[in-house]
Amino acid sequence: MLTRLESYYDSVPRSAARAEEFGPLTLFVREGAGWPYYARPALGHTGEVPVEAVEKVRARQRELGVPEAFEWVAETTPGLRAAVEASGLVVHAHPLMVLTEAAEEPPVLPEGVTVRMVGAADPALESAVAAPYAAFGATPTAGAAAQVAARLDAGLTRLAAALDPSGTALAAGQHQPVGPVTEVVGVGTRPEARRRGLGLAVTAALVADARAHGAETVFLSATDATVARLYARLGFRTIGTALIAEPAGEAG
Numbered sequence: 001m002l003t004r005l006e007s008y009y010d011s012v013p014r015s016a017a018r019a020e021e022f023g024p025l026t027l028f029v030r031e032g033a034g035w036p037y038y039a040r041p042a043l044g045h046t047g048e049v050p051v052e053a054v055e056k057v058r059a060r061q062r063e064l065g066v067p068e069a070f071e072w073v074a075e076t077t078p079g080l081r082a083a084v085e086a087s088g089l090v091v092h093a094h095p096l097m098v099l100t101e102a103a104e105e106p107p108v109l110p111e112g113v114t115v116r117m118v119g120a121a122d123p124a125l126e127s128a129v130a131a132p133y134a135a136f137g138a139t140p141t142a143g144a145a146a147q148v149a150a151r152l153d154a155g156l157t158r159l160a161a162a163l164d165p166s167g168t169a170l171a172a173g174q175h176q177p178v179g180p181v182t183e184v185v186g187v188g189t190r191p192e193a194r195r196r197g198l199g200l201a202v203t204a205a206l207v208a209d210a211r212a213h214g215a216e217t218v219f220l221s222a223t224d225a226t227v228a229r230l231y232a233r234l235g236f237r238t239i240g241t242a243l244i245a246e247p248a249g250e251a252g
Contacts, residue, residue, distance in 0.1 A: 001098060001239060002076050004217060008181045009073075010043040015156050016147075022057050024049045029064060033143035035186075038069040038244075041077040048079035051086040058087060067246065074241040084245040091245045095228040097236035099207060099218040104233045107201040109162070113170065115198075115205045118159045120149035127169040128161035135171075135188030148174075158182075158213070160205040162189075162198040171198035175206045180216040187220075204234055 013019075013028040017037045020027040024045045028037035039057045041049070054070070061068045070089065072080050073096060081091055109115060118128045129145045151157035161172040173187030184206050189199045203220070210218045221242040222228035228238060 001217070002073060004181060005073065005096075005098075005219060006043065006076055008178055008183065008217075009040060009071075011178045012176050012183070013037050015154075016151070020060065022060070023053050025053050025057050025070075027057050027060060029066065033141045033147045036066045036069075038067070038071045040070065040072050041080060046077055046079075049077070049083040051083045054080075054083045054087045054089075058089075070243075070245040072243055074243050076240075081243065081245075088247070089245040090248045091243055094242045094244065095222040095225065095238045096240040096242040097220055097222055097228060097231055098239050099235050100237045101235040103204065103207075103235050107197050107204050109201055110196050110198075112165045113162055113196075113198065113201075115160060115162045115201045117205065117209055118161050118169075118172070120152040124161055124163055124167050124169055125149060125159075127167075128159055128172040131161065131169045131172040131190050132186045132188030134190045158206065158209050160202050160209065162193075162202050171202050173199070173202045173206055175210050175215075175218070177210065177213065177215060180214065182210045182215045182218055184210075184218065184220040200230055200234065203231065207234060 016032065017028040017030045020029060024042055025039050026042045027039040030037050058068045070084055085091060118124050126145045129148050130140050133140050148157060152159060157174050157176050159172065159174050161169040164170055170193035171189035173184060175182045175184045184203055187199050187203055207218055222231055
């Protein structure tokens with residue numbers, strides 16, 4: 001399973017980013033609007049990573065004006081953590097979870113809220129793109145909605161949202177299919193709508209959509225153990241540890 005996920009991790013950014021190779025590391029540089037990408041181990045590399053390679057990537061990230069971020073799976077590339085920490089980055093650990101069984105029960109929606117898939121021409125698209133940004137205190141970059149629309153049209157992304165009676169998204173998230181594998185990403189709830197189960201309901205909708213479209217492997221990274229327990233209610237089980245490295249003081 002980890003080998004399957006590693007191939008997915010290497011494939012999925014390539015639809016919206018160019019890859020720059022730095023020996024044991026690959027830096028993905030986003031082309032166009034949207035969340036910036038990161039560096040990760042080159043596909044197939046499982047051994048040690050010299051700190052010099054990490055520092056070269058960080059220098060390139062600074063040159064490009066993108067976050068000095070690295071993402072990888074602890075169990076697949078155990079030799080990377082020491083190098084990124086030696087370079088001064090802080091590592092955050094997140095449960096890596098795969099869907100293995102049926103949900104305990106469907107999430108109960110608050111009165112007046114509906115959850116559905118959102119298409120490229122949907123009036124709810126812009127608010128659905130904006131909701132996860134708002135969850136992290138940010139606003140969408142220029143052209144973000146148009147880029148998501150293009151990915152929806154191309155079948156690279158599927159988008160679900162929890163909508164209030166006016167049709168405005170309170171929470172939203174995506175899954176990104178590549179062959180038989182898809183990752184649930186970017187699930188976020190607007191601050192004023194939190195603690196109502198909307199993120200879990202959006203995730204359940206994404207899972208159902210992924211299964212309906214033939215996904216054999218559905219996975220995600222949980223924020224922490226508490227959130228992982230919520231995802232366990234949908235049938236996800238922890239199989240490893242997703243690691244994110246970034247400069248001290250940045251959100252994990």
